[in-house]
Amino acid sequence: MTVKSLSEKLNLKILVQGDMDREVIGGYCGDLLSWVMGRAQSGDCWFTVMGNINAIGVCVLADCACIVLCENASLDENAKARAEIQGVCILSSEENSYTLAAKLGEIL
Amino acid sequence: MGNSITLHYVVPGDDFTRAGEASGSVKRTLKDLGFSPETVRKVVIALYEAEINLVIHAGGGEIDVEISPEVVSIVLADKGPGIPDVELAMQEGYSTAPDNVRSLGFGAGMGLPNIKKYTDEMKIDSTVGVGTTMYLKVYNN
Numbered sequence: 001m002t003v004k005s006l007s008e009k010l011n012l013k014i015l016v017q018g019d020m021d022r023e024v025i026g027g028y029c030g031d032l033l034s035w036v037m038g039r040a041q042s043g044d045c046w047f048t049v050m051g052n053i054n055a056i057g058v059c060v061l062a063d064c065a066c067i068v069l070c071e072n073a074s075l076d077e078n079a080k081a082r083a084e085i086q087g088v089c090i091l092s093s094e095e096n097s098y099t100l101a102a103k104l105g106e107i108l
Numbered sequence: 109m110g111n112s113i114t115l116h117y118v119v120p121g122d123d124f125t126r127a128g129e130a131s132g133s134v135k136r137t138l139k140d141l142g143f144s145p146e147t148v149r150k151v152v153i154a155l156y157e158a159e160i161n162l163v164i165h166a167g168g169g170e171i172d173v174e175i176s177p178e179v180v181s182i183v184l185a186d187k188g189p190g191i192p193d194v195e196l197a198m199q200e201g202y203s204t205a206p207d208n209v210r211s212l213g214f215g216a217g218m219g220l221p222n223i224k225k226y227t228d229e230m231k232i233d234s235t236v237g238v239g240t241t242m243y244l245k246v247y248n249n
Binding site: 031032033034035037038042052053054055057058060061062063078086 | 124125131135145152160212219222226
């Protein structure tokens with residue numbers, strides 16, 4: 001399933017349009033960056049409330065497919081700018097990470 | 109070794125907006141050179157953690173990376189406060205990061221354990237009040 005398809009099925013807002021054709025093969029929930037960095041897998045959809053510039057770095061280095069900011073968590077301006085430069089797809093939802101991950105589990 | 113590439117980075121202290129630049133650069137270089145995704149992932153996770161440590165704990169530092177077809181060797185050197193108890197610092201969950209750093213999502217006490225997990229060789233030389241040098245190797249597979 002592509003990021004674009006995921007955003008439609010989970011009714012996500014698109015904050016930064018990166019590579020929407022990237023394949024999503026799994027999911028990961030977490031807000032501690034080192035924890036996520038060491039455990040998220042390439043191609044994961046990362047559910048978090050962490051919308052700072054370092055989250056963009058972690059997403060790129062861990063090779064996640066996209067970031068979903070849960071519960072309308074804010075995206076810092078410099079994080080948005082970095083995501084646009086690096087082509088990181090950032091999506092947003094008012095729902096929490098549990099609800100979103102459960103939905104992802106059903107459609108993957 | 110004749111066919112190796114060396115890279116050098118200066119990491120400024122306390123600037124979280126630039127943390128990750130060296131890791132990102134090394135990632136692009138390794139990908140361009142055709143290293144396996146698994147090797148690239150191991151190197152960049154370890155390097156990013158080490159780079160963040162330089163920013164959080166050491167007031168910055170310098171990174172030297174040597175890339176050969178067989179192995180990626182990294183040396184990180186700083187003139188920070190040093191690590192009083194390396195064994196304790198290596199334990200998962202142990203952290204001395206201040207609250208402002210934790211609010212950014214760091215300080216989980218996973219930095220050094222992650223570095224250990226993703227490298228094939230890891231050595232720390234640290235003297236309190238003088239600084240820390242860390243030597244890392246990841247073999248290409």
